[in-house]
Each structure stands twice: as structure tokens, then as C-alpha cells.
Amino acid sequence: xxxNILKDRPTKLFIFFCSFFVANALIxxxxxxxxxxxxxxxxxxxHTFTVFGQSGLSFNLTCGVLLWPxxxxxxxxxxxxxxxxxxxxISYIAVALISYAFIMFYVSLSVPPxxxxxxxxxxxxxxxxxxxxxxxxxxxxxxxxxxxxxxxVSQLIDVAVFHRIKRATGEKHVWLRATGSTVISQLIxxxxxxxxxxxxxxxxxxxxxxxxxxxNYIYKFTVAILLTPVIYLIEGRIESYLGKDTAARMxxxxxxxxxx
Numbered sequence: 001x002x003x004n005i006l007k008d009r010p011t012k013l014f015i016f017f018c019s020f021f022v023a024n025a026l027i028x029x030x031x032x033x034x035x036x037x038x039x040x041x042x043x044x045x046x047h048t049f050t051v052f053g054q055s056g057l058s059f060n061l062t063c064g065v066l067l068w069p070x071x072x073x074x075x076x077x078x079x080x081x082x083x084x085x086x087x088x089x090i091s092y093i094a095v096a097l098i099s100y101a102f103i104m105f106y107v108s109l110s111v112p113p114x115x116x117x118x119x120x121x122x123x124x125x126x127x128x129x130x131x132x133x134x135x136x137x138x139x140x141x142x143x144x145x146x147x148x149x150x151x152x153v154s155q156l157i158d159v160a161v162f163h164r165i166k167r168a169t170g171e172k173h174v175w176l177r178a179t180g181s182t183v184i185s186q187l188i189x190x191x192x193x194x195x196x197x198x199x200x201x202x203x204x205x206x207x208x209x210x211x212x213x214x215x216n217y218i219y220k221f222t223v224a225i226l227l228t229p230v231i232y233l234i235e236g237r238i239e240s241y242l243g244k245d246t247a248a249r250m251x252x253x254x255x256x257x258x259x260x
Contacts, residue, residue, distance in 0.1 A: 009242055010250060014082060018090045021074045024067050025094045026101055029147060032064030033139060038219065054211035061219055064147075069223045072185065075158050076178040077234055081247065083254035084159040091155040095148055102144050105137040142201025146193040154189035158182065166255065178231045179224055186220040 006012065038059035039046045048056050079087050113130045126132050158181045165177035190213050198204040198212075239247040 010081075010246065013238065013241065014078075014086065017074055017078050018093065021071065021078070021090050022094045022097055024071055024074070025151065026098055028064040028067035028071070029098055029101070030137075031067075032062045032147070033136060034063040035060050036063055051211040051214050052207050054207050057211055057215055059215060059219060061216065065216070065219060065223075068186075068189075069182075069220065069227055072158060072182045072224070073178075073227055073231060073234070075155060076162060076181060076231060077238070079159060079162045079181075079254065080174075080178075080235070081238065081250045081254060083256075084163060086254075087155065087159050091152060095152050098148060098151075102139070105139075109134055109138055140197070140201065143197040146196030146198075146201070149196055150189045150193035153192055154185040157188050158185035161185065163255070171251070174231060174235065175228050179228050182224040183221050186224060187217055190216045190220060 037046060038061055046058050048058050051057055075087055075091075078090065118129050119127065121129055121132075161184050162177050162181035165173075165180055169176060191209075194204075194209050194213050194216075199206070199209050242250070
């Protein structure tokens with residue numbers, strides 16, 4: 001029975017998507033503590049600007065944004081072929097495993113370090129490995145809550161918007177439902193994480209929260225547009241792998257689930 005299940009191509013594809021989705025989300029959370037300069041990444045001079053009266057802003061972004069756009073691409077692909085129930089299921093799995101990972105991070109921070117390990121990388125400019133370890137994995141509780149909440153809410157919104165657009169347009173305009181659902185859900189994601197992590201958790205002013213939200217969203221919106229051709233490429237590969245008839249039946253079933 002297990003052998004037959006694993007031979008089934010739609011099942012194998014779903015296992016791959018689920019694994020990649022969860023791994024990608026977890027990696028994004030782990031690397032999210034580093035802030036990078038988008039301008040410097042592309043070799044451009046750093047210019048500051050003002051948004052909502054908040055001056056001194058530039059495109060300084062968390063490394064997590066390098067991976068989150070892929071998460072929304074995967075959401076749209078799974079939505080297209082497996083339906084909203086499948087997206088919700090892998091989203092809940094991702095949230096549960098991210099929560100588990102953070103619990104394990106805090107457990108690892110709490111266990112006493114070996115004496116030799118603390119100074120083991122002093123010659124590399126890291127005098128205290130325990131402090132360095134805590135700096136990487138010891139994200140604040142408000143940031144964790146904000147990130148997980150934003151992820152889950154934005155996923156559910158992405159599902160709803162995607163299927164509302166698809167019901168209105170049918171099989172046409174893949175770019176509209178994929179990109180449209182992403183740009184809306186990414187806006188919600190950007191606001192929720194900043195509101196919980198920094199307005200509630202660090203008492204940022206509304207001016208600063210909204211200004212940083214705009215900066216983050218400009219990046220996410222731009223990447224969502226740029227990734228639109230990738231969705232067509234992936235769908236083409238999926239239909240080649242599954243066969244057009246199987247892919248068409250899966251799309252019909254996905255829409256049937258959304259109508260239940």
C-alpha cells in the first residue's frame with residue numbers, strides 16, 4: 001500500500017511541495033535575525049529617504065525576505081492543484097514545526113555550555129560562543145509571536161483571495177490570481193509582524209511602524225511581480241510531469257474543494 005502511494009505522482013509532488021514549504025519557512029525564520037542592505041547587495045549607493053514623516057530610511061531588510069517570496073509562490077502552486085485545504089494543512093504544519101524549533105532553540109540556550117567551547121573561537125574574533133549563539137538563535141518572544149501570526153494570517157488570506165479571483169476569471173489569467181493574492185497577503189504579513197513585534201513588543205510609534213512597513217512592502221511587491229514568470233514555468237513543469245489530463249482533473253478538484 002505504501003509503495004503504491006509513493007508511486008502516485010500527485011502524491012509524490014505534494015510531499016515535495018510540503019517538505020520544501022516547511023523547510024523554506026523554517027530557514028527563513030532562522031536567518032531572519034540578520035539585517036542586510038539591499039542597495040549594497042546590488043552595489044548601489046545607500047540613499048536615505050522619508051516616508052510618513054519618518055526620515056533616515058533605506059532598504060535595510062531581514063534576510064528572511066530572501067526566502068518568503070518563494071513561500072507565497074509555493075502557496076499559489078499548491079492552491080492551484082490541491083486546493084485551499086492542502087494549503088491550510090501545510091501552513092499549520094509549518095507553524096507547528098517553527099514553534100517546535102523555537103522551543104528547542106530556547107532549550108539549547110538554557111543548557112550550560114562546556115567551558116572549553118565558550119572561548120573556542122576567540123582566535124576568529126568570537127570571544128564568547130554562548131553569547132554569539134544566543135545572539136543568533138535567541139530572538140525575542142514578541143518577534144517570534146509576530147512572525148508566526150503574520151505567516152499564518154497571510155497564508156489564509158492568500159488562499160481566500162486566490163480562489164475568489166479564480167472563481168471570477170476561471171482558468172485564465174494565472175498571473176492575476178497568483179500575483180494578486182501574493183501582493184495582498186504580503187501587505188498584511190508586513191503590517192502584522194511589525195505591529196506585534198515592534199509596536200506591541202517595543203513600543204514603536206505608529207509613524208515608524210507604517211514607514212518601515214512601506215519599505216518592506218515595496219521590496220515584497222517588486223519581488224512578487226518579478227517572480228510571476230516563475231509560476232508559469234513551474235506550472236508548465238508540473239503539467240509535463242503529471243500529464244495534462246491529470247493536472248486538469250486536479251485543478252477542477254481544487255476548485256470543487258473551495259466551493260464546499
